[in-house]
Amino acid sequence: MTDIGDHFDDLEARGPEEREAALMSALRGQLAHAKETAPGLARILDGIDPAAVGDRAALAELPVIRKSDLIALQTEAPPFGGLAAGPAARLFASPGPIYELETTRSGFWRTERALHAAGFRAGDLIHNCFAYHLTPGGWILDSSARTLGCAVIPAGVGNTEQQLQAIAHFRPNGYTGTPDFLKVLLDKAAELDIDCGSIVRALVSGGALFPALREEYAQRGVATLQCYVTADLGLIAYETISPGGAVGEGMVVDEGIVVEIVRPGTGDPVPEGEVGEVVVTTLNPDYPLIRFATGDLSAVLPGTSACGRTNMRLRGWMGRADQATKVKGMFVQPTQIAEVTRRHPEILRARLKVERRGASDAMTLVCEVAEADTALAEAIAESLQAACKIKGEVSFVPPGELQNDGKVIDDLRSYE
Secondary structure: OOOOOOOOOHHHHOOHHHHHHHHHHHHHHHHHHHHHHOHHHHHHOOOOOHHHOOOHHHHOOOOOEOHHHHHHHHHHOOOOOOOOOOOOOEEEEEOOOEEEEEOOOOOOOOOHHHHHHOOOOOOOEEEEOOOOOOOOHHHHHHHHHHHHOOEEEEOOOOOHHHHHHHHHHHOOOEEEEOHHHHHHHHHHHHHHOOOOOOOOEEEEOOOOOOHHHHHHHHHOOOEEEEEEEEOOOEEEEEOOEOOOOOEOOOEEEOOOEEEEEEOOOOOOEOOOOOOEEEEEEEOOOOOOOOOEEEEEEEOEEOOOOOOOOOOOEEOOOOOEOOOOEEEOOEEEOHHHHHHHHHHOOOOOEEEEEEEEEOOEEEEEEEEEOOOOOHHHHHHHHHHHHHHHOOOOEEEEEOOOOOOOOOOOEEEOOOOO
16 A cells, blocks of 8 residues: 655755855756756846845845746746746747746656655556646646556546546556546536546546535545646645544645745745745746746745745745736636737626535636627637636626726635
8 A cells, every 4th residue: 555654755854054145046046947948037137146046035136037927037038038948848828928847857757756645656556637738737646657657547627428438448546637627527427427436536637626525535535635837837835644544634735946035026035924926936947937926826835834844834835916817727818808808899897706516616608798698608709718718707887887996806605
């Protein structure tokens, strides 16, 4: 039986002072490397002496790079805005649009720690349901699983019945993908009387793992942990198992990054425990993002994890610092809603409402229009799907019904 209480390596049990000294030393080297090899970062870091950045207070003085900055930089200097310092082996396009890369460097995404903490070991077979088409999700877990010594079924999303046939034939013992899609597979398997009982563990990301859904998976024989991963940064944090088998509180931060929690819209760190925006500096020499603002909200938990890993812990994903949100594992941005309204001048004002219906995310575009009809609703729904790559409903309200507060996306889901 797999011991999921052991650690991936000795770095996870370092003392706080030892870790901080090592991170700050690596940070100085990363800043010097970035200035020498990435022209975009050289401009951002102009006038900054890497040797002088010796602690978090000095790090907090450096500029923050936001997704909007990334889009602008990539538009001005394609493909990666002068931020990449290594040759790309794979190139990706994510909604935004934002472009990412993967190099041949082993452990480029660093999700091996999260897989290990979730119980995956060399020789396991993983059914990977993150998307492989253009976006890096599928490749992130695929490459890390193979680095760990696991074999991978590159299932992606969709083709549910074909996926079930593959599961019944290959008998994978693990699943990786979004939290919701595992339920889609298990429910369809039960409906068609297809045996998927070989899957006993899962590592999920790309959306919130709600407690009721985790418990349902446990009752169906699947031990499920989640990790916090982005296409720009790779692994940020991951859940672990405490002695006794309970899921540890919060998520342990990865060893290959420096995490700050800042006041949203600024680069100013907040006190421990206060909710703020997650800002990450990666020590990946091939893509050395410095103080990259994720747009995600979280907070630092006091103390260390009961699992014995001593790094900082985050409370988990607590929403978005901006109005962007994730729906079914895909980011939805205010700019995408603006594109829908541009296509339909009948819309006076619109607001996207995101809700939880049963075990799935659902979104409804509420539109102020002078005259509503079915044809217009169908046309707007088509535009919504085209812009966001996700289906959503459309509803109409009279002019002046929506509050004039500038809100474009209203996330009504509870994360408690």
